[in-house]
Amino acid sequence: MSDDVDVPESHPRYESLLTRHRIEAGVDMGITSRQGLIAQGRGEAYDYLLGEETIDSADRAERAAAAYLLSAEHAVISVNGNAAALVPGELVELSEVTGADLEVNLFNRTEERIERIAEYLKQHGAEAVRGLTADGRIPGLDHERAKVDADGIGDADVVLVPLEDGDRAEALGEMGKTELVVDLNPLSRSAQVATVPIVDNIIRAIPAITEHARELHEDRDAQRTAIDSFDASTALTDAEAAIRGGA
Amino acid sequence: MSDDVDVPESHPRYESLLTRHRIEAGVDMGITSRQGLIAQGRGEAYDYLLGEETIDSADRAERAAAAYLLSAEHAVISVNGNAAALVPGELVELSEVTGADLEVNLFNRTEERIERIAEYLKQHGAEAVRGLTADGRIPGLDHERAKVDADGIGDADVVLVPLEDGDRAEALGEMGKTELVVDLNPLSRSAQVATVPIVDNIIRAIPAITEHARELHEDRDAQRTAIDSFDASTALTDAEAAIRGGA
Numbered sequence: 001m002s003d004d005v006d007v008p009e010s011h012p013r014y015e016s017l018l019t020r021h022r023i024e025a026g027v028d029m030g031i032t033s034r035q036g037l038i039a040q041g042r043g044e045a046y047d048y049l050l051g052e053e054t055i056d057s058a059d060r061a062e063r064a065a066a067a068y069l070l071s072a073e074h075a076v077i078s079v080n081g082n083a084a085a086l087v088p089g090e091l092v093e094l095s096e097v098t099g100a101d102l103e104v105n106l107f108n109r110t111e112e113r114i115e116r117i118a119e120y121l122k123q124h125g126a127e128a129v130r131g132l133t134a135d136g137r138i139p140g141l142d143h144e145r146a147k148v149d150a151d152g153i154g155d156a157d158v159v160l161v162p163l164e165d166g167d168r169a170e171a172l173g174e175m176g177k178t179e180l181v182v183d184l185n186p187l188s189r190s191a192q193v194a195t196v197p198i199v200d201n202i203i204r205a206i207p208a209i210t211e212h213a214r215e216l217h218e219d220r221d222a223q224r225t226a227i228d229s230f231d232a233s234t235a236l237t238d239a240e241a242a243i244r245g246g247a
Numbered sequence: 248m249s250d251d252v253d254v255p256e257s258h259p260r261y262e263s264l265l266t267r268h269r270i271e272a273g274v275d276m277g278i279t280s281r282q283g284l285i286a287q288g289r290g291e292a293y294d295y296l297l298g299e300e301t302i303d304s305a306d307r308a309e310r311a312a313a314a315y316l317l318s319a320e321h322a323v324i325s326v327n328g329n330a331a332a333l334v335p336g337e338l339v340e341l342s343e344v345t346g347a348d349l350e351v352n353l354f355n356r357t358e359e360r361i362e363r364i365a366e367y368l369k370q371h372g373a374e375a376v377r378g379l380t381a382d383g384r385i386p387g388l389d390h391e392r393a394k395v396d397a398d399g400i401g402d403a404d405v406v407l408v409p410l411e412d413g414d415r416a417e418a419l420g421e422m423g424k425t426e427l428v429v430d431l432n433p434l435s436r437s438a439q440v441a442t443v444p445i446v447d448n449i450i451r452a453i454p455a456i457t458e459h460a461r462e463l464h465e466d467r468d469a470q471r472t473a474i475d476s477f478d479a480s481t482a483l484t485d486a487e488a489a490i491r492g493g494a
Binding site: 041 | 267270271274281284285286287288289290291292293295296432434490491492
């Protein structure tokens with residue numbers, strides 16, 4: 001990571017300060033919303049209680065997520081304002097390694113913000129970014145919140161949704177999609193309904209999924225093992241124990 | 248509470264939604280900062296784990312805080328952007344009941360934001376608001392962060408600092424002041440250095456302190472009992488257990 005941020009990498013709070021710097025830059029660029037700032041604060045608190053590290057069960061979840069992305073018919077990575085602000089290059093890299101599409105999908109949707117986020121991802125190397133067509137709908141959601149690309153999330157069998165709203169996570173699950181959710185609160189509805197809940201900071205989670213994907217690439221047996229050996233409810237219990245009990 | 252917010256009081260998340268509404272209105276008015284939004288999110292997460300209720304030890308802390316404010320030579324309530332946005336009328340009422348001064352004091356200080364906050368408190372009934380003179384300094388802090396009114400916080404023996412930064416809380420403590428801190432994270436430095444750490448949502452804490460102050464008013468013995476029977480380290484341990492163990 002080589003951001004223009006005045007904090008030495010040796011600083012004990014480097015990752016946390018860098019994260020905050022990126023989020024604030026996201027606001028300046030018009031890609032992070034107010035709700036995004038509040039959500040960032042919630043994440044900080046859970047991560048603090050988690051010990052600001054990737055716990056073992058989260059690493060297993062990241063490996064399972066990589067396997068699902070690789071073995072999907074059509075995988076899509078959903079990108080919102082905070083995800084774009086925090087890990088733009090990392091999302092593009094994950095997309096390249098797994099072959100998953102990138103689709104911008106916002107809880108508080110405006111065309112302007114979607115275009116800015118798509119542009120920001122392209123600045124970080126993305127060749128194609130979905131989300132602007134918005135000709136598909138997720139059943140059971142309000143009009144604006146239901147919009148997806150018909151040939152993107154609408155058509156996907158596996159969706160990675162970092163930092164997703166609970167209603168949307170639930171509705172996507174009801175469409176029968178395999179949902180990979182990154183969420184630092186193991187008690188959140190998004191984490192609870194996920195096929196693979198990844199209770200980890202997105203800053204650590206996305207590069208970890210990419211690393212697992214590189215390892216699992218073209219090894220169908222290893223992909224199957226990563227998926228079969230992962231248990232969502234155990235992962236949630238482990239994460240809650242880490243947060244409640246101290247990591 | 249009678250805000251212009253489209254959420255019925257019966258809604259299970261009423262308090263949480265009202266809080267968020269007030270914070271967003273604070274941004275619109277230019278009194279809540281970006282850092283304030285992130286801090287709000289952190290508070291939401293801790294309050295969620297706490298069960299979004301005032302635990303017994305927090306109630307005892309609120310009673311002790313009321314007693315300290317009433318028995319002070321010169322008590323000052325420090326008001327930052329989030330406190331002003333969340334509980335403007337409640338802070339004015341507490342000030343009236345206890346005789347404590349109100350002083351605007353910001354971590355990211357700008358004259359404009361101080362004036363807006365002072366004006367907002369006056370709209371909620373405050374007669375005098377300190378913080379604009381800024382002719383005193385807290386030793387050991389950067390210039391802008393050190394500013395206080397010499398005849399306000401500078402002169403106070405008891406200071407209520409809701410949602411205070413750790414460095415400032417520590418520096419105020421080193422000045423020998425009795426510090427009453429409202430902070431939802433019992434592990435934060437502000438809570439750790441406080442004479443009375445109040446681990447509760449400010450939305451619940453300020454009215455609770457006012458209620459205790461009404462009861463303890465002119466009863467010196469009861470004030471002494473509330474102070475003597477309060478133990479800060481027990482309160483912090485209780486709060487952490489509630490957050491870690493589930494309320």
